[in-house]
Amino acid sequence: MxxxxxxxxxxxxxxxxxxxxxxxxxxxxxxxxxxxTPPPPPVVNCTALLGLLPALLRGDVPAMMRRLYTEFGSVFTVGVLRVTFLVGPEASAHFFQGLESEVGHGRLFEFTVPMFGREVGHGVDDATRMEQGRFFVEALKPNRLRIHVDPMVQEVENYFAKWGQDGTVDLKHELEQLLLLISGRCLLGREVMARFDEVCRLFRDIENGLNLMSVFFPYSRVIPSNRRRDAAREKLHAIISDIVRSRKLQGDHHHDHQEAAGNGKHDVLQSLIDSRYRDDGRAAAEAEVAGLVISLLFAAKHTSTHASVWTGARLLSHREFLAAAVDEQEHLVRKHAAAAADGTGTITDHYGFLTDMPTLHRCIKEALRLHPPAPTMVRTALKQFAVRTREGHEYRVPAGHTIASPIVISNRVAYIYKDPHLYDPGRFGPGREEDKVGGKFSYTSFGGGRNSCVGEGYAYLQIKAIWSHLLRNFELRLVSPFPKTDWSKLVPEPKGKVMVSYKRRQLSTT
Structure with missing residues (x-):
């Protein structure tokens, strides 16, 4: 038995x-x-996440991401969050160029709706949002950037004329103030300058409404910053809508007058007013124009302010690159002053001057490689898709997952960038061009493919206008320690004050 x-x-x-x-x-x-069918990506389990706690407590987000990248490779999923990370140009290709039906925003950016209004961005359907994106492209396309340069340069010169012969300033505060003035002039137009202090205060209340609580509870009226944000948005919408209404009432006479005077139709606000939807030919409504211009102001202010500060901090910490940038300014001043059309020996073509600065351009680009404006870009996988790594591994990313491209890591992969932790603008120069050698999506500080930032050219012009003036007119020295990144902010920025001493000088009689 x-x-x-x-x-x-x-x-x-x-x-x-x-x-x-x-x-x-x-x-x-x-x-x-x-x-x-390819397998799903490697999963970061709870044990691995616990091992990241020391870096998390230090606020060292890049160290956390580098450790995960080293341990799990260029494609991995944090299972508890259902977030799949794609590191490097090969893995990120689908993120940047996948179809809108496959890789979209989903509801990831719902928190921006109360900031800018339900009439724009993520408050509208995909088709309308794409049309509004086209409005931005038209307003900021390369052949229209030239008209923004003279107002930029004028604001820069006026601002730094207020500095004394020598002194010490918080560079972060100074550049933030200056870039708000430039944005007000070039994006909002002259009419708003009379109420600029009020506009700045309202804009800061909207900015301060972007925090961790508002991301998770964007419409909650219990949160004080949400209430201040909503009140500020309504008031700022009203100010801009009044300007839009006034310009529309004045019509063609207004356009002719402003064009003759060198303003009005030359600002981005007027371009948005003139925009038309393709499906029915209608003009953008007042509330739409107001929301669009506030969202553009938000993007321009953060990108350019942080990029300008990081560029200065890096240059002033690397004397050899600072000297090269100053030498370039001396050469260009002589070149462009001699070629001035009016024969006065002063620079008259500021657009040509600013776009003829390869050394300074590379210095800014390298600062943005190390300190990208958006350290991580996120989207939603609306459909399942396969991704192949550089090593030839193929994985299936499930529909419904959040997909993330950690630019702060992708911009530092060692097989593309030599000594990626070092500030070396020469890596983009002739004979090296590491980002081009690395292939498409090797450098994504301004996104890539369908997700490219339409304001990239505008941002570079602003930063060059500021730093070319500073390099020509001041001897500068960083007197505070090199700033750390404040990762506690939803939009990371240089932490604390960035103190710089200055002494006025002039490289030429221009």
């Missing part, structure tokens, strides 16, 4: 094993015929 029972059990186990083996063979054959 005992032997019989044991034999029956063994026979059953053997039968189950044979059945399982046969089933697996059949399954593999079916998969082989129908093209085997």
């Amino acid at each position: 005992e032997i019989t029972s044991t034999g029956a059990v063994l026979l059953a186990i053997a039968a189950l094993a044979i059945t399982a083996a046969v089933t697996e063979i059949a399954r593999r054959r079916r998969r082989g015929v129908a093209c085997e």
Whole structure:
């Protein structure tokens, strides 16, 4: 009896094993015929996440990401969050150029709706949002950037004329103030300058409404910053809508007058007023224009302010690159002053001057490689898709996952950038061009593909207008320690004050 029972059990186990083996063979054959489905990415488990706590407590987000990248490779999923990370140009390709039906925003940016209004951005359907994106492209396309340069340069010169012969300033505060003035002039137009202090105060209340609580509870009126944000948005919308209404009422006479005077139609606000939707030809409504210009002001202010400060901090910490940038200014002043059309020996073509600065351009680009405006870009996988790594591994990213491109890591991968932790603008120069050698999506500080930032050219012009003036007119020295990144902010920025001493000088009589 005992032997019989044991034999029956063994026979059953053997039968189950044979059945399982046969089933697996059949399954593999079916998969082989129908093209085997790739596995999901490696999963970062809770044990691995616990190992990141020391870096998290230090606020060292890049160190956390580098450790995960080193341990799990260029594609991995944080299972508890259902977030799949794509590191490097090969893995990120689908993120940047996938179809809108496959890789979209989903509801990830719902928190921006109360900031800018329900009439724009993520408060409207995909088709309308894409049309509004086209409005931005038209307003900031390269052949229209030239008209913004003279107002930029004028604001820069007026602002730094208020500095004394020497002194010490918080560079972060100074550049933030200046860039608000430039944005007010070039984006909002002259009419708003009379109420600029009020506009700045309202804009800061909207900015301060962007915090961790508002991301999770964007519409909650219990949160004080949300209430201040909503009140400020309504008032700022009203101010801009009044300007829009006034310009529309004045019509063509207003355009002719402003064009002759060198303003009005030359600002981005007027371009948005003149925009038309393709489906029905209607003009953007007042509330839409107001929301669009506030969202553009928000993007321009953060990108350019942080990039300008990081550029200065890096240059002033690397004397050889600072000297090269100053030498370039000396050469260009002589070149462009001599070529001035009016024969006065002063620079008249400021657009040509600013776009003829390869050394300064590379210095800014390298600062943005190390300190990208958006350290991580996120989207939603609306459909399942496959991704292939540089090593040839293929993974299936499930529909519904958040997908993230950690630019702060992708911009520092060692197989593309030599000594990626070092500030070295020469890596973008002739004979090296590491980002181009690395292929498409090797450098994504301004996004890439469908997700490219339309304001990239505008941002570079602003930063060059500021730093070319500073390099020509001041001897500068960083007197505070090199700033750390404040990762506690939803939009990371240089932490604390960035103190710089200055002494006025002039490289030429221009």
